[in-house]
């Protein structure tokens with residue numbers, strides 16, 4: 279007995295089909311009718327051939343033969359036309375349905391927490407969203423319709439064969455069952471090769487996307503040799519699996535041909551016996567041969583359909599797993615955020631990325647409305663983590679963060695993130711127009727406002743030099759932009775949404791004096807009427823801070839008004855400024 283190991287209950291298949299196929303009900307009805315008419319034509323054609331052959335052997339009139347020939351040609355053309363139209367509709371149905379699924383999965387993945395994104399490579403997510411969903415195209419387009427269609431075609435052939443002779447009918451029925459059984463057994467031998475092939479291809483694309491993204495670092499640090507050796511290692515693993523998979527495919531193909539040759543030989547053998555005994559005409563023998571040939575397709579199709587279903591089963595299971603990954607960071611009920619700057623309070627906040635490690639320990643900070651907090655600390659001390667918590671990329675494991683006395687967890691994420699401008703060290707430039715890069719695809723922001731911001735922030739001359747103004751396209755890599763311009767663009771983004779809070783993770787790269795001055799002026803504007811957290815890398819920026827927070831291994835080791843720290847000779851900050859000890863490292 280052949281066993282299929284399906285992970286998804288039948289009810290869920292039906293649920294999936296209902297969700298994604300329901301909007302295309304009419305097209306599917308037309309598609310199904312075309313397939314059924316096609317099957318009917320396939321069954322009628324051999325009857326016409328028999329009529330033609332028998333008429334020819336019985337010396338019937340030429341008109342009769344011409345009539346049969348025209349009928350045959352007409353049916354054949356109609357059948358081809360129907361197949362073409364059905365394929366077109368089937369492909370459309372499949373793509374529309376999978377595109378809807380793609381949309382749902384993409385939306386879901388975009389809403390998942392940073393924890394998920396940091397623990398999955400882009401390649402593995404692409405494999406889920408592309409490879410697995412592609413494997414479902416056939417499942418959505420025509421799986422059940424084809425399954426029923428092929429079954430009906432087989433049934434039709436067998437009934438028509440029984441009509442001619444019980445011997446042929448019985449022999450062909452036994453043949454169908456035996457052929458299907460043998461083909462399935464061989465398929466089981468080849469299945470593991472294909473599963474392995476898919477895993478290796480997922481590894482390969484994961485590896486490629488990771489290393490293509492970091493080409494610059496790889497080259498700069500001389501890691502090309504390592505990358506290439508890993509590349510070849512995967513290719514070496516890939517080759518034997520691929521050869522194995524294609525050899526097993528070849529084995530199935532050869533066995534299938536052999537089995538159908540046996541089928542043809544059986545039908546011809548029985549037919550010649552019946553012809554010898556005067557039970558069959560030449561036309562009927564040819565018709566039986568034709569029907570036997572016709573059986574090849576549905577047996578083959580049923581086998582590949584079951585394979586498709588198993589592939590779809592594994593893909594659906596993986597997609598289901600992804601869709602069941604729920605974001606830990608969920609929207610709050612929603613509170614109205616006031617216009618302008620906010621006060622910020624970290625109350626006993628502790629946090630760790632993993633269960634048993636704590637990165638921030640019991641942080642208690644209050645940032646007054648409109649004030650600037652300068653955060654310093656050695657690399658890895660937790661400065662970025664401290665900032666990320668304010669955007670709710672993660673939630674604290676203990677304590678709470680409040681803005682204007684409202685818990686972050688009570689707010690809608692979209693609303694919260696819209697009101698906090700986050701300027702990171704690494705500016706992401708999208709392959710899109712200057713306008714879209716500044717507004718982040720928000721069409722409601724008027725061009726006039728965008729141009730004013732650019733002028734204001736010191737990018738006026740750059741804007742004037744753009745060949746198509748705001749519609750000039752930028753490169754995803756940001757090539758063509760200087761480091762200073764890229765930073766100013768990220769500042770400009772904050773002005774688009776009138777954020778009440780700015781988190782500025784200053785870039786540590788050295789810039790020329792003119793650009794430094796532009797950035798300085800832009801930061802001054804950025805800080806006006808906003809509450810700011812600055813992870814400072816310039817002494818000049820740090821000097822603007824009202825309060826100073828020094829972190830060490832996730833602990834607050836100093837936190838006070840800058841003016842108090844500067845006038846307290848015992849303070850760490852005072853010593854750092856006076857002696858310079860440690861300050862360069864912290865601002866590096």
Ligand SMILES: Nc1ncnc2c1ncn2[C@@H]1O[C@H](COP(=O)(O)OP(=O)(O)OP(=O)(O)O)[C@@H](O)[C@H]1O
Pocket residue numbers: 396631632637655656657658659660661662663664
């Ligand atoms: N996504 C993450 N998953 C697990 N650990 C992380 C993650 N991000 C940061 N860490 C760890 O948390 C600690 C604090 O990192 P964080 O980036 O907050 O420090 P930082 O002070 O901003 O450092 P830098 O000045 O180098 O940017 C480090 O030990 C780092 O390895």
